[in-house]
Amino acid sequence: MKNPLHYVKVAAAKALTKLVMQALANARSEPQNRASWPTKAQASGISKRFMKNFNNYFDEIGIPLIEQAKSETDEFASLSQIGHYHLEAMVAMEGMVKQRREAEIAGMSSLTVRLESMLPGIRVDEANNPFDPEQIADCFNEAIKPMELEAQHLLKVYEEFDKSVFGELESIVTEINTMMISMKVLPELETHPQDSAKHLEGKVAEHAQPLLQQVEENPKIESEPESKSAHDSSQSSVNENSKSTEQTPPAVSASKIARTDWLAHMQQLLHSKSGQSHALVKHATENVEIASNTEMAADEERMQVQQESLLELLDRVQFNLQNSSKNSSAPSETNAAGVAQAINESLKQAQENGELGPIQAQSADVINLIVVLFDIIEKDEALLAVLKELVRRIQIVMMKIALRDTSFFYCQDNPARRLIDELIHAGVGWTQSSKLDANPVYHTTKRILKMLLDEPKPDNDYIETLLGELRQAKTRALGKTLALESRILNLPTLTDHPDDIDAFVRQKIHERIRNRDLDPFIQILLKTYIHNFLFKLVTREGFKGQSWKSVVSTLDVLLWTMQPEKQFGDLERFKRVNPRLLENLSKFLSIGGASKSKITKIMRQLKQIQEFTFYQAEAGIRPEHSEDQESFTSNVILSTRGRKEVPPLKKDDPNVVRIGGLPLDSWIEFRGSSGERLRCTLASKIESIDKLFFTNSDGEKVLEITRLRLAHELKAGTVRVISEGMIMKRAMQSVIAYLSKTSRTGARAEDS
Template sequence: MSLAQAGTATARDDRDERDDDDAPIDPARRSALLQDCSGMVVSQLSGAIAEALKKVGDDLTALALRNRDPAAQQALLDAVTLVRRHHADIEARFREMFADIFARRIHGDDDGPADAPAGGLALVDDSVIEEKIAFDRIIQRARSKLDPDEVLGIRARLGVLAAGDWFDEDNHPAAPEAVFEALRRTLAQLNAEAGVRDALLDAIEPHVSSNLGAIYTTVNERLRSNHVLPRIRPQVVTAKAQARRAKAAQPPAPAPDSAVAAPAADPAIESVPAGEDPFVLLAARLADGTTPARLAAARLLANPASFGAGKSPPAVETGLLDSLHAIQAGCGESGAGGPRLLDEMLEKGRTMGSPLDQLTVEIVSQVFDHLYADRRLPDTIKQQMLRLQVVAVKAALIDRSFFASRRHPMRRLLDEICRAASDPDADVGPDSALVGGVAEIVDWLLASFESDLSVFDDAAMRLDLLLSIESQRRMERDAALARQAERLEALVLAQEQARAEIRARAGESAPAFMVDFLDRSWYRVMAMLRVEDGDAAWRDALACIDALVWSVQPKESPEIPRLASLLPKLIAELNRGLARAGVDKSDQERFFNELLKRHGEVIQRAKVGAAGPASPLPAFGQPAAPPREAVASRPAEPPVSPEIARQLGDLRRGDTLELLEPDGARRRLRISWVSPTRRLFVLTRHPEVARPVERAELARWLATGRVRLADAETAIERTIATIAAGKAGLPA
């Protein structure tokens, strides 16, 4: 058995028992090594993709010639066309996409692949399943070609640099899943059809896999030479290592199956004294019967330590569970919510259940009361979640860790529904695919769930597949937004450059009316021409400035014919640009009237010999090299505090912000795009909002409190925290 196999079977590095070689890494050095490794992996993989794109065209063409299936043949030919037309774009987009995924995985906040595992076939089209199967096949093929020991080294060493424990095989930052997911998303942004994506991924895989192993070796050598786990020892997972990993996770996740039952640090959670049976304590609180005692019992139920001490809670009363089965069977498709159902369940809990059963039913009912009152959840999703009340009560009675553990199957499902519905970009209209899909899942749970909690895993898989379809819709919309935002940022940069050129060429030598015209109107023409038509049009626009300035300077009599020859071409060029940029007609008229007047004065003075020294006529259409002052530089942004700078630096695509509107309402918006320079952020909300915000403006909003990062907790988590903190009363 290889070292990697041993490590996979038993391994985690318990860093409480490390050698001197494995001493803790200074945070600054850890950050530097992480940056070094990230740059190395991104650069080398991008190079591998670039080389692969040069080679796959011939491979795909050969496959197309051999293939007898017309549809498959067309997909292969379309893939060839895509590579030839968008070679550079694929390289650039992949680099950005993979760098983003790598960083997210390092920090533990990667949202994973957009496609979920196959399952729940009734909710998705067959093509989605087929694409997922093809994608998984590519991943497995790539993984099979990697050296297990090098993979183990990457998992362990990058885990140490991330200040956590070893990464799992499929979620470390440089895993094949990350590489091919970045490629898949890149191709999706280019609107490649599924068959074309599959063909390209399949063709690129051998080229990437052959380089990936070498990249792993290089990174491992670099980290070994920097004394990051120079020797890796496979060890059994210890409770101490598990507890340390759970503590490092953000947000912190309770570990009900942990072997350690440490006292809870949260004052809202009832602690469990060492050596005590938490459920004996809970029974004593319930026997007391007073409101404070019942609240203490509720806190015990919300404490993960209560379920990690090797003790089991009392089972639910069979009669109560049978009565809830009957209530669920009568719900049908019309719903499983409402006051009458709630009253019926509470009555069953009082008359047929134990005190613990009664408390559980009461707390679940309060959870749904809070969900109903939560304004951040759309009503369409609330209606579906309320139908799950009886299912949630049964699940909480069968597995009492519902309130203590985010990993409880039913709670995990509710959390995911809340998270999806709270996304500002989610389409939660009554007829939307998301709401319809959630309704189907609810129908299926009402029909299927009796006492086997594994049905919630199936439901979660169905939800994942549903969300992958929603993610595809969003990805297509985001790609269009990105193109618009990229153009907008290019336009802003070009406008800055245009104004810098105007200041350099006309700032001191041109009359005030001309400088005003250039700075208010012509800069827009220049920027538009540069972005849409390129450098040649930009040079023509610069030539117009030079010619305009020359035209109003003093002339000698022999220069008048040259001025007369220049003006028609100059005026025509100006008119074309101004019309194309949509400059106001009245502004144009005022400028040309003043220009005509000034030209008359220049000509009159030249005739009477009152001109100054002659100035050279610029070569219209071929301006001289710009003066040094014309090189545009971005005006310095207002200084921001270190804290605001940190907040800006932490913002990532996909984050949700809460924006305070002038009417006092807070609106949730999603960061759908961040420019490579981080100067422009696009905030969106389905269906109508796409709001570009410059960095300086966003900094002002953060500093004044107008915008803030939205709470990452789901509605379920907020509700349970409220109940555990005693802010929701329990009847005595």
């Protein structure tokens, strides 16, 4: 029997290709297109190429990007040669992709988790997810490219593609999730709770055949009914939902799942046999009187009074823990278990004194889930002592927020969740506590956390304000201005705001040359002709499209060739990419206003500087580094240090796959010669020269390394990947995994 992933690929390819064919048919139905394009034969060819491209993209999920990527210094066509309509069509497609991504396709996060479960050791994200709108758009663009359509026809086809393919993408994702559930791929994982059940039912009904029936090779797998587990009275409403999904066909199951939110699923696991085997899940509410949800719902006024009393009690617990921490010389027990113990004692005492009646079952579940969540966050290896202490302070605050708004558990855009993400991401690199007094981001973090603790009822708007302050502090520390980029994104017409675009381009150039030891000629070139070129590019296309990415990548290659520090193999890489690099740069300069004679002189001087940097390296002349850069470079323990070449590894080697899929902003950790932790974050990649560039928390480059060398370091155990992306998403998934697995301690106690 073939791998289930094969059947998912075949089903998705067929369904998406059918939608592409519909888009092409709709484009031809326009009166002005009938006589010219597309014919049935042409449409068939495009559809076949699309299906082939999609299958190839799907097969490449687990292949490192260096194996897939074309050279990022491919020829960049002069903007002056792009007609208005072609430019409009390009921008239109990029806008469609952006719009679909921002809309948060229902069920996509669950689909991503399921794909990752079938691909051990591989991270699935926007860069390699074949269901991502940009990947699907790329498949279509490559399929339609040989037609060399006229611009106005291309724009019309893109519009129909947006309606027919992107417009139905959510239903495809829903059906693929349903298919994977029937194949027993994480059947307990539910779709996004904000999915509209009515919407999904309509989408599923529109397809005459479920995807399982469309795949001729697909094995017949019968859906087993969910096992009934005895829950206490607090789970009566949850049980009703779970019963309704038993022994239902796949198409119906998708709609039922959509009605059951993520919190209800976590509650089911919390009260399951495996969940209850963990002492921590009931620590905060053990021996506390709890009323069922049904009982409390019958008396809404009583429920509101009890909720407010519970929140006031949590305020007192928070206040007492803060004071005990200030007044005691010994470290306070403010970890998750310690907080749970304090809450439990206060709840029992309040009920004994008659100050608090039975608490609602859902409130008890929320409290226990937050305890488990923060226990998992605290144990994440990305958090060092100073960061753990900051996170522990806000556990009860987040508990109160979740009690008021349960979207905390399922909405990734929840402001409180994003604040935790930003807080931890800001502090992952705080490895040297002695330097924190001079760290402005650390001081901002402490200040906004104090504001959060002091605010009686922090709502979403208040948290958004704190979130904005933290982001501003982070961007200022890196020499950026967040407000400017946000303003550019929100401008209705770029051509009417030249001053903003000029400032934005200057900022982006500054980010590129910050902390670099560059020849003054290069700096002047970037601030004149290259600046003019970037100004024209942003004015015409904005800075979120593929053209901007290609140009920035080309400039990164230019700056790499100009840096005085070289490594073994760099000369060969330089010889391979430089001819195309200089060709592209001459086009940039021409669009930027340089004359032909001026371009010739600039090219001559660029080559001289490039050659001189290699001469410096051969002569052993090293550039000056900051104290932090020098400390990292000299102290880091590398298994490949001193080796000119390292042996190749197979492309499916798990270490190669892990490094190949490492997203930007990931943090890795080395050990120093004295045992100290040395952390750095992936700041940029240059595919064409196979280089990864890492910076410290201050934005200074501390490591330049090839994927192969880093894979060898990972294999040797000299480096660890400690953080890939934001923490809250993986922490929530870890809560589900934790509750789904029986505790060994609980199992032993039961056996005895």
